[in-house]
Amino acid sequence: MIDKIAWIYIKDKKVLCTLSKGKNTYYSPGGKREEGETDEETLIREVKEEL
Numbered sequence: 001m002i003d004k005i006a007w008i009y010i011k012d013k014k015v016l017c018t019l020s021k022g023k024n025t026y027y028s029p030g031g032k033r034e035e036g037e038t039d040e041e042t043l044i045r046e047v048k049e050e051l
Helices: 039-050
Strands: 004-006 030-032
Touching (some): 030 039
8 A cells, every 4th residue: 555645735726736847747745655754744744845
């Protein structure tokens, strides 16, 4: 089983997305949880890495 989490942020009817480097693909910030991480810790780490 792969344990992943994503953050969906909506403000003023707009959704925050990240553009894949070198590709024309958008996605919601997030990723795989590291062992022992909570949902909040995972999101904070992943958002810092991606944004």
